Amino acid sequence: xxxxxxxxCLLATGLLMTFLxxxxxxxxxxxxxxxxxxxxxxxxxxxxxxxxQRVSEKDMTLDVARRLKSVLxxxxxxxxxxxxxxxxxxxxxxxxxxxxxxNAIFVSVHFNSATRGGASGIETYFYSRDSLALASAIHHYxxxxxxxxxxxxxxxxxxxxxxxxxPAVLVECGFLTNPTExxxxxxxxxxxxxxxxxxxxxxxxxxxASSFSTTRVATDETxxxxxxxxxxxVTQSKKSRSKRSARKSSRHKKKTSSxxxxxxxxxxxxxxxx
Ligand SMILES: [Zn+2]
Numbered sequence: 001x002x003x004x005x006x007x008x009c010l011l012a013t014g015l016l017m018t019f020l021x022x023x024x025x026x027x028x029x030x031x032x033x034x035x036x037x038x039x040x041x042x043x044x045x046x047x048x049x050x051x052x053q054r055v056s057e058k059d060m061t062l063d064v065a066r067r068l069k070s071v072l073x074x075x076x077x078x079x080x081x082x083x084x085x086x087x088x089x090x091x092x093x094x095x096x097x098x099x100x101x102x103n104a105i106f107v108s109v110h111f112n113s114a115t116r117g118g119a120s121g122i123e124t125y126f127y128s129r130d131s132l133a134l135a136s137a138i139h140h141y142x143x144x145x146x147x148x149x150x151x152x153x154x155x156x157x158x159x160x161x162x163x164x165x166x167p168a169v170l171v172e173c174g175f176l177t178n179p180t181e182x183x184x185x186x187x188x189x190x191x192x193x194x195x196x197x198x199x200x201x202x203x204x205x206x207x208x209a210s211s212f213s214t215t216r217v218a219t220d221e222t223x224x225x226x227x228x229x230x231x232x233x234v235t236q237s238k239k240s241r242s243k244r245s246a247r248k249s250s251r252h253k254k255k256t257s258s259x260x261x262x263x264x265x266x267x268x269x270x271x272x273x274x
Contacts, residue, residue: 035078035104040065044088049113055176060185061109067195095163106168112175120178123151125170127161135169138201145197148174
């Protein structure tokens, strides 16, 4: 009888332990926010990229975003899309959508562009400190799964990163102005791969940051804040602005540097939101 009682106690303890283990997993759940707000960059009249760009960024971002949604949903995440069709959604609205979700993270999907066709690679942006782990993890996986090189994890004050109050990351999945990377992006299985790697980053956001040392991680001290550009204005005034700046630069007669890398950096940081 006593033995029986002991066995029951043992069983009960086992059940209790299991329950507690599950409970703590669900509660901390690798500090799992359960909602992922996926933001497909651009849309509608805003094609993204630079004028004259052959491959439309807005279509690529939407496709990767939809694939990412499928992968994350299958992994048990709740997913909210800032857009799920070819429509223009203002940046402020994208942030409002993100901020209306509790216990959430925000992932903005973009592709890069530059006037120099040779520019290539993956780069991942964050703004707030609590977004760094997510940025590092996503970058780690996307770079690991892509044939493109790494341009690093960078801190920049993009609108959707500054105005979101949840961990927020913007990933640039390669240059559509680079023939090789544009070729990858136009391949559906490659876009699926990108989605799976971003999802892997989301899943392991708590564990990659500390072990990932190959990426040049920007800090407050090393990277100056970038002024944010409202994409609604940028898109509409892009032509006139570039004309103005062309006139300006001819007036200043090459006072500014003409190094390709610097040109590219200016284009990348000034022309658009991601
Ligand atoms: Zn973009």
